[in-house]
Amino acid sequence: MAVKKPNILCIMSDEHTWNIAGCYGNPLVKTPNLDRLAKHGVLFTDCYTPSPLCVPARLAFTAGQYISKCKGWDNNSELPSADYPSLFGLLNKDGYECALGGKMHYGSDRRYGFTKDLNPGFNKDFKSLIRHKRIDVDSEEYAKMKDGLSRRFSQFEISENNPHFNHDLKVTDLCGEYLRNRKKDDKPFFLLAGYIAPHFPIIAPEKYYEMYKDRVPMPVIPEGFLDSIPLNYKVLRRAFQTENVPAEIVKKGRELYYAYVTWMDNEIGKLLEALYNSESADNTVIIYTTDHGENLGEHGMWWKNNMYDSCSRIPLIVNFPDRYKAGTRINKVCSMLDLVPTIAEICGLETRDVWDGDSLMGLMEGTAGWKDFAVSEYYAHNIAAGHCMIRRGKYKYVYFNSIGGKYPAEKQLFDLEADPGEFKNLAGDTKYSGLIAELHNLLVKELGREPEAIEAEVRSGNDFDNLTVS
16 A cells, blocks of 8 residues: 655744744743644754745745746745746645645735635735835935834734734634645645744734743844944845834834744644644644744844844744654754755655755755755845845855945855854955855855846846746
8 A cells, every 4th residue: 555645734934033932942932832843843953044035035935946046036026927837836746735825925816836725815915026226325315214213113012903913813723624624535735824923013912922021132232333234234224214223112022022923833833733633643744934034123123134144044843753853953054945845855756956955854864964055135125236145054154246336245254153143244354265255156156147147137127037947
């Protein structure tokens, strides 16, 4: 008798900072359900998003490609065609039912291989395909941006009425119902449960807020640090109106975010309970991850859009107790894009040459070496030019494209073992020149061209030239 292929339950949140979870060593935040997944599964300590922005990250996951290859530039983007090759399409051809249960920021006419939509209203974004205009740092408009604070700070609230709660409660109910109704003899499934939490507005009920009031530490920003950051990050701070945020607002926002994460964990717990009480429980791989993190005032930043670990590093847990050793922690660098061929291999599919990730199966089973690097890119809004990053081993290299021919490219290099806070930029030390050249060459090899050439394409608007989709 043939062994039935495993089911996949992929839970993807939105904007969950990697280390605000108990299983990632945070002693304060309460995430018992994620902690249980990690205790009985495999936890990756150093996973990165392909882009620190919602739509590009999710399009990259859908296509299995870097955003500059699949043209997922920003939140206005979509893949080049509705039938663009995806993991979900391959799973369908292999007899899986791919069910979409929650927000993936797809347009209303795009499902990219998902054949069952638990609620079409979850994904009905309009995609204008219009690029965000680059900010002119010498303009009067830019000079005026420094006044005022983002209205998002006024949405830090203790309340039962977060506009995203209804969506996420429906995700739990609909995905839970789907799991409870599955029978052992049904075809295998891939279910994506897409939660919006803990994405801003950062609003949480009082009972959760009280768990963290006056307990969450403030961000540490060394004296003079904000003067030393690259020009593009100064542009981000000004354009998002996140300069000079009062301490009391920073404090409340961080407390509420912790509360919101615990609220989300509670919903995930309900969903997992539905699975555990179903006929599919014994043959389902559970994956938890997110699209990117949330800065929460670290490095003077809020929301996302940059390459600091608070934003670009993401949680990743793979739980299949009968297959992988429970409680395993893998301290190698990997990417959300590596998850795509991993799922394919778990399900017995051939991986595709055009995918930019590598299967994590051998790493999880302790049978193979590993590349130990990940790449991330950002070309979207509130910047003067795009930037990209490669993390290999303990080093992170970030390249900021030149701005308008007047401001040259800037670079950052961090030793994350010696400097986990990413405060000491080593790029100006000639001792690291060779390493920087090596990392830059690896970055170019991965992306297929120089970052400046990608920037030129973004500015030109030629989206779908030279695509590799076979």
